[in-house]
Amino acid sequence: MLKLPKYIFSIVFAVALFASISIPANGYKAADKHPLDVVFCLDLSGSTNGLLVDLRNQIWDIINETSTLTPQPNLRIGVVGFSRPSFGKNNYYVKTLIDLTNDFDNVAHSINKIKTSVENGDHNVGAALSHSINKIKWSNNPNALKLLFLVGNGDVRNGSINYASASEDGFNKKNIIINSIFCHPSRSKMEMSGWKRIAELGGGKFFDIHVGTDIPPVYLAGESDKILDLTKSLNRTYIYYGDEGKARYSQMINADLKSRWDSQYVFESRVFYKASSLFQNSNERWDLIDALKANGKTFLSSVDRELLAEDYQELNDEELYDLVMAKKNERNRIVCELKILLNTERQNIINEKLTEKGVQERDHVLQFIVKHVIQEYGADKGFQASN
Numbered sequence: 001m002l003k004l005p006k007y008i009f010s011i012v013f014a015v016a017l018f019a020s021i022s023i024p025a026n027g028y029k030a031a032d033k034h035p036l037d038v039v040f041c042l043d044l045s046g047s048t049n050g051l052l053v054d055l056r057n058q059i060w061d062i063i064n065e066t067s068t069l070t071p072q073p074n075l076r077i078g079v080v081g082f083s084r085p086s087f088g089k090n091n092y093y094v095k096t097l098i099d100l101t102n103d104f105d106n107v108a109h110s111i112n113k114i115k116t117s118v119e120n121g122d123h124n125v126g127a128a129l130s131h132s133i134n135k136i137k138w139s140n141n142p143n144a145l146k147l148l149f150l151v152g153n154g155d156v157r158n159g160s161i162n163y164a165s166a167s168e169d170g171f172n173k174k175n176i177i178i179n180s181i182f183c184h185p186s187r188s189k190m191e192m193s194g195w196k197r198i199a200e201l202g203g204g205k206f207f208d209i210h211v212g213t214d215i216p217p218v219y220l221a222g223e224s225d226k227i228l229d230l231t232k233s234l235n236r237t238y239i240y241y242g243d244e245g246k247a248r249y250s251q252m253i254n255a256d257l258k259s260r261w262d263s264q265y266v267f268e269s270r271v272f273y274k275a276s277s278l279f280q281n282s283n284e285r286w287d288l289i290d291a292l293k294a295n296g297k298t299f300l301s302s303v304d305r306e307l308l309a310e311d312y313q314e315l316n317d318e319e320l321y322d323l324v325m326a327k328k329n330e331r332n333r334i335v336c337e338l339k340i341l342l343n344t345e346r347q348n349i350i351n352e353k354l355t356e357k358g359v360q361e362r363d364h365v366l367q368f369i370v371k372h373v374i375q376e377y378g379a380d381k382g383f384q385a386s387n
Contacts, residue, residue, distance in 0.1 A: 035144035036066060036073035036378070037100050038370070041132040043152020045083035046120045048183045050211040051151060055079075056111055057262050058367035060269035063104055065371045067276050069383045073145070075278075076100040077107050078136050081114070082128035083152070092127035092159060099137055104278070105248070108255045124159030125152070129166035129198070133176060145381045146174070147373060148202070151181040151209075151366070156194035163194070167201035178202025179373055181366070184210045205376075207369050223341055224264055230334055230341075231256060231271050237331040239288040239312065239324065241303050248286040268342060275338040288320075289328045297321055 042051055059077075066075045078100040081087060087095040098110040129150060138146050148170065156163045170176040179202070182195040192208065199206035235256070240249040259270035273279055284290040291299055300320050305313045315323065375385045 033143070034071050034073045034381070034383070035139040035141045036075045036374070036383075037078070037139050037144060037146045038062075038075065038374075039078040039080060039100065039132055039136055039138075039148050041080040041082065041128050041148060041150045041152075043083050043123070043128075043154065043183065044081045044114075045123065045152075045154075048152050048211055049116075051183060052111065052114060052116050054211060054366050056108075056258075057266050058365075059104075059108060059111070060259065060266065060273050061367045062370050063278065064269060064272050064276065065367070066374065067278055068386045069374075069378060070386060071383070072277070073378070073383060074102065076102050076139070077104065079107070079111060080128065080132045080136065082125075082131075083123050083154075085120075085122075092124045092131075092161065093122055094124070094128050094131040096131070096135055100139075104273070105251050105255050108258070109251050112255075112258055122158070123152075123154035124161065125150070125154065125156040125194075125198075126159050126161035126163035126166050128152075129163055129170065129178070130161050133166060133170040133174060138174065138176065142175075143381065144175075145374075145378055145383075146176045147377065148176050148178045148204075149181060149370065149373075150178060150195075150198060151183065153183045153191060153195075155191055156198060163198060164201055167198050171201065171203040176202070177204045177373075177377055179204035179369075180206050181369060182206070182208040184208060205373055209364050209366060209369070224268075227268060227271055227338070227341060228260075230338055231274070234274065234331060234334045234338070237289070237327040237334065238283075239308070239327060240286050241288050241291065241308055242286055243307065245286040245307060248283075271338060272342045275335050275342065280335060288324050289331065292321075292324050293328075300324075 040055060042048075042055065044052060063075065063077070066073050077098075079097040080094065081097050082092075082094040084093055084095075087093045097114060098107055101107060129148075132148055132150070138144070167178055170178055178198060180195040180199040182192050196206045235253060238249055238252070240246050256267070256270060259267040281290055281293060284294040288300075288303070297317075300317045303320070305315075312320065312323065375383070378385075
């Protein structure tokens with residue numbers, strides 16, 4: 001193995017540290033002029049069993065891909081479900097599972113709560129489209145890139161709400177680009193033609209996928225334990241506060257655990273996100289380090305000590321400030337280490353493994369379809385891919 005001089009790592013560390021502390025207090029404030037809204041409208045009936053798991057496993061990579069675009073988009077994600085009886089007949093069996101938000105831990109929390117058990121529900125694709133177009137709080141910014149991914153199968157003509165009218169209205173009246181993704185094993189040519197028609201009317205692209213297509217297991221061999229240890233250390237730098245602080249801290253920990261249960265690949269994608277500007281410095285609503293950076297030192301006098309962890313409740317403002325600064329420095333160091341491990345090597349290894357496995361980026365895997373669509377339509381909004 002080639003041995004690099006020690007000073008090389010010092011230089012890399014210093015550059016990474018500078019990058020980590022020079023981003024805005026809220027990771028999105030610099031990108032407010034570049035809105036990107038992505039809504040997944042998912043058929044959650046029995047014929048698409050596994051689709052929800054696919055989204056759960058690939059959500060971090062979908063988010064991470066946007067961070068490679070220049071300028072960095074102000075990404076928001078929303079999720080709508082349809083074709084489940086539990087969503088209610090009066091709603092045409094359609095439900096907003098999470099409205100558009102850039103709180104991605106909350107996105108993960110929300111989709112993880114949805115039962116993966118199979119329900120045989122009535123398909124009403126027109127109702128699902130209409131709901132996604134009219135009930136979701138899309139950006140009003142005229143420069144926004146608004147992408148709807150309708151994913152499922154079945155006859156689009158079912159139900160009382162016309163799918164064609166909904167598609168045309170979404171594209172022509174609200175500038176929402178509607179992409180349809182037809183899920184196998186259903187192979188009806190009649191069904192597929194309807195899904196193609198939705199993409200045509202909605203100004204988007206048509207794809208077909210096999211639900212449950214696994215991403216090849218890819219991770220940095222020999223580094224998985226180190227990544228786990230660093231992630232645990234990173235979590236210990238968070239100091240929750242306020243009414244929702246403890247719950248939000250637990251939500252972060254649970255998202256880590258869920259991704260570990262899914263696979264090492266998913267866990268590393270999650271950690272990649274946590275080390276990026278999409279997560280770092282953007283949790284001022286519940287983390288004291290980010291709150292202090294956003295609001296200044298005087299903010300500490302307003303912090304309710306009873307809502308802090310027990311070890312911190314007796315600290316005065318000066319003692320709490322010293323603790324926050326120490327945790328902040330520790331966090332910067334850990335984030336830099338994670339960036340060096342994940343950013344510089346992981347993507348190259350992934351690309352090599354995907355090539356070996358013959359995975360076609362544009363054809364059969366949800367995250368690559370989303371990547372392709374964002375890059376293609378994002379070019380018209382001035383977004384450029386770095387790879």
